[in-house]
Amino acid sequence: MNEAVEHLLQRFGEAVTEWTQVRANEVRLTVAPSHWREVAQFLHDDPLWQMDYPADLTVWDTGTAFGVYLRLWSSVHNTNVVVLTSIPRDEPRIASLASLYPGVNWHEREMYDMYGVIFEGHPNLKRILLPDDWEGFPFRKDYVAEPSGDPLHGPQPVN
Amino acid sequence: MGVKERLEQGLIKVPGGSILIAKIADIMAWARKSSMWSLTFGLSCCAIEMMATAASRYDLDRFGMFFRATPRQADVMIVAGWVSVKMAPFIKRLYEQMPEPKYVIAMGGCASAGGPYRDSITIVKGVDQFVPVDVYVYGCPPRPENLILGILKLQERIRREHLAEKNGLPKPVREPIIITETGATG
Amino acid sequence: MPVSPEKPSTLSTVEILSQGMVINVGPQHPSTHGVLRLILTLDGEQILQCEPVIGYLHRGLEKMMERRPYRHNIPFTDRLDYLAALSNNLGICQCIERLGGVEVPERAKYIRVLLMELQRIASHLVFLGTFGTDLGATTMFLYAFREREMVLDLLEECTGARLTYNWIRVGGVPDDLPEGFGEKVLAFVKLFRERIEEYDQLLTRNRIFRSRTQGIGVLPKEMALAYGVSGPVLRASGVAYDIRKVDPYEVYDRVEFEVPVFDRGDVWARYLVRMEELRQSLRIIEQVLRDMPDGPVQTKLPKIFKPPAGIAYSRVESPRGELSFMMVSDGSPNPVRVHIRAPSFVNLSVLPRLLEGAKVADLVAILGSIDVVLGEIDR
Numbered sequence: 001m002n003e004a005v006e007h008l009l010q011r012f013g014e015a016v017t018e019w020t021q022v023r024a025n026e027v028r029l030t031v032a033p034s035h036w037r038e039v040a041q042f043l044h045d046d047p048l049w050q051m052d053y054p055a056d057l058t059v060w061d062t063g064t065a066f067g068v069y070l071r072l073w074s075s076v077h078n079t080n081v082v083v084l085t086s087i088p089r090d091e092p093r094i095a096s097l098a099s100l101y102p103g104v105n106w107h108e109r110e111m112y113d114m115y116g117v118i119f120e121g122h123p124n125l126k127r128i129l130l131p132d133d134w135e136g137f138p139f140r141k142d143y144v145a146e147p148s149g150d151p152l153h154g155p156q157p158v159n
Numbered sequence: 160m161g162v163k164e165r166l167e168q169g170l171i172k173v174p175g176g177s178i179l180i181a182k183i184a185d186i187m188a189w190a191r192k193s194s195m196w197s198l199t200f201g202l203s204c205c206a207i208e209m210m211a212t213a214a215s216r217y218d219l220d221r222f223g224m225f226f227r228a229t230p231r232q233a234d235v236m237i238v239a240g241w242v243s244v245k246m247a248p249f250i251k252r253l254y255e256q257m258p259e260p261k262y263v264i265a266m267g268g269c270a271s272a273g274g275p276y277r278d279s280i281t282i283v284k285g286v287d288q289f290v291p292v293d294v295y296v297y298g299c300p301p302r303p304e305n306l307i308l309g310i311l312k313l314q315e316r317i318r319r320e321h322l323a324e325k326n327g328l329p330k331p332v333r334e335p336i337i338i339t340e341t342g343a344t345g
Numbered sequence: 346m347p348v349s350p351e352k353p354s355t356l357s358t359v360e361i362l363s364q365g366m367v368i369n370v371g372p373q374h375p376s377t378h379g380v381l382r383l384i385l386t387l388d389g390e391q392i393l394q395c396e397p398v399i400g401y402l403h404r405g406l407e408k409m410m411e412r413r414p415y416r417h418n419i420p421f422t423d424r425l426d427y428l429a430a431l432s433n434n435l436g437i438c439q440c441i442e443r444l445g446g447v448e449v450p451e452r453a454k455y456i457r458v459l460l461m462e463l464q465r466i467a468s469h470l471v472f473l474g475t476f477g478t479d480l481g482a483t484t485m486f487l488y489a490f491r492e493r494e495m496v497l498d499l500l501e502e503c504t505g506a507r508l509t510y511n512w513i514r515v516g517g518v519p520d521d522l523p524e525g526f527g528e529k530v531l532a533f534v535k536l537f538r539e540r541i542e543e544y545d546q547l548l549t550r551n552r553i554f555r556s557r558t559q560g561i562g563v564l565p566k567e568m569a570l571a572y573g574v575s576g577p578v579l580r581a582s583g584v585a586y587d588i589r590k591v592d593p594y595e596v597y598d599r600v601e602f603e604v605p606v607f608d609r610g611d612v613w614a615r616y617l618v619r620m621e622e623l624r625q626s627l628r629i630i631e632q633v634l635r636d637m638p639d640g641p642v643q644t645k646l647p648k649i650f651k652p653p654a655g656i657a658y659s660r661v662e663s664p665r666g667e668l669s670f671m672m673v674s675d676g677s678p679n680p681v682r683v684h685i686r687a688p689s690f691v692n693l694s695v696l697p698r699l700l701e702g703a704k705v706a707d708l709v710a711i712l713g714s715i716d717v718v719l720g721e722i723d724r
Contacts, residue, residue, distance in 0.1 A: 060682030103573025129400035214490030
């Protein structure tokens with residue numbers, strides 16, 4: 001896969017801040033959030049990569065920033081790539097990949113639902129798992145639920 | 160003569176004849192207990208055990224239980240699984256759509272009290288917070304035998320309720336039946 | 346079913362179009378396989394638009410896992426995809442093992458594969474039963490559950506539970522197989538081979554069943570890949586993506602089996618893939634029992650398990666597709682983040698595309714062929 005990584009580095013240079021070969025057919029890349037969409041597009045189109053299968057996309061909260069994790073697979077080369085980036089917590093915005101990979105559409109909606117990350121350019125960014133009138137983003141580390149006495153509405157008290 | 164055995168109280172035998180005379184309330188109570196139709200309403204893991212209870216080996220049809228897809232034809236609702244705040248209004252609505260008299264079986268830990276998800280903010284801590292529950296069945300998920308015991312106990316109760324009414328006794332307060340590891344209480 | 350009047354904001358999430366009729370299916374519906382709700386826009390009998398509404402079982406499982414030590418989270422995974430609890434157990438255990446660099450003894454690997462394949466048979470039998478019922482062959486339900494009880498008896502003898510096994514541990518399995526287990530499994534394999542023939546007679550060679558499934562709900566290969574669907578749904582569309590072959594785990598690289606792939610991409614092909622997988626699972630079980638070495642089944646681990654900081658993911662082929670756990674650790678006893686890539690979640694996201702232009706009567710067949718489990722979709 002070295003040749004493919006070289007090709008990617010030539011194209012993006014500084015935007016790919018780190019890369020490691022995890023296994024023979026797996027590479028882990030860390031990219032700048034500003035180039036998120038471009039890197040994904042390159043991985044999708046480039047004949048050396050041809051990452052045509054969106055396996056997974058998720059977000060996690062480190063307490064200071066949101067990490068974004070994207071895993072792709074190539075049905076042509078049987079190679080895997082994990083792309084990581086980090087976005088600020090007070091301005092959680094990143095480009096949406098839903099038009100490139102329709103499979104991440106629901107993953108992005110879920111991450112909006114749970115973390116409040118805005119995926120720019122997403123066709124239908126709204127709550128998916130929680131009720132539409134839920135307040136706050138419960139997967140954030142600083143989320144505190146207000147107990148509600150009504151069993152049919154809102155967060156449930158723990159007792 | 161299954162009918163005769165089960166209607167032993169309040170049955171008048173006509174000498175020399177083969178006619179059984181009983182009060183219509185008794186016959187109805189017997190009929191209702193023997194044909195408790197259940198709502199096809201599965202939530203999660205317990206629903207799979209509920210399906211297994213209805214399937215080949217455990218065969219709920221033996222007890223007159225038959226699954227109906229609409230609440231309008233159902234007598235008993237088996238809440239089989241955890242109840243989230245998003246689902247709770249639907250369960251309440253389904254319960255309200257069922258005709259009286261109606262019964263609720265809370266199957267498993269989640270429907271009874273929240274189960275392993277008791278500290279989750281989106282889970283209602285037991286379906287009894289918004290609908291009255293007649294039977295709590297222990298287990299996560301309960302074995303089919305447990306569920307069947309709960310159903311049998313509920314049948315006994317339905318039978319007894321109406322006998323009490325007939326004999327002029329005050330109608331018993333509906334204390335819930337609790338199926339535990341060692342048997343049934345309540 | 347009408348929705349609650351108390352919560353007007355959840356009433357409808359699609360705008361009512363000037364043409365077409367909006368019809369609501371679920372969340373309580375006998376054929377939605379759980380509490381799935383579909384808002385359909387119809388033109389006569391044709392579906393113009395479908396919007397799935399999910400989340401009726403949401404319990405914030407991923408967040409709950411962050412509050413518990415790594416190994417305390419294994420019982421939760423039983424209740425994710427409750428038809429394949431062991432696959433989910435294995436998924437999370439593999440992820441923790443990769444994060445902490447834990448080795449698994451050889452015998453435990455074989456036991457895991459044996460249990461996985463028994464679990465796959467039990468899960469596919471539920472698919473066959475419910476799918477048959479959905480299409481009007483109610484007998485199939487009774488047949489499939491008869492055999493499923495046999496598998497459950499075997500699994501219960503080994504693990505002590507019927508549905509939520511909680512039997513895979515980090516670093517192996519908790520205990521060895523019970524005595525005489527292999528013979529019982531082989532007896533079942535022999536019997537089950539004959540029973541698959543019965544299913545073939547009942548469904549595969551059934552004219553009505555064929556006309557209700559063939560050419561319905563076609564998912565082209567490119568769309569299947571772009572949507573990231575996995576498991577039998579993807580293999581029925583002509584992509585040989587099976588984690589057991591693509592990224593072999595445990596001892597799947599040492600057993601011989603074939604991955605059934607069909608190009609048709611319709612409901613019929615998805616059914617055939619699962620039928621063939623049943624046969625392949627039997628092959629794997631026989632080989633595993635033949636080759637299983639003796640030895641320990643569990644690696645000793647410290648009482649407080651703290652994996653080094655980092656990110657790890659694992660993927661296993663659950664009966665529904667690629668089940669992947671992703672964990673972030675910061676070196677403390679609790680994970681920072683656990684993410685579950687549930688195969689049903691992704692597979693369901695392609696449903697609106699499959700239903701575009703389909704007939705309402707085929708909705709049940711198409712949805713049934715995807716074989717979703719709402720427990721893992723909503724998490």
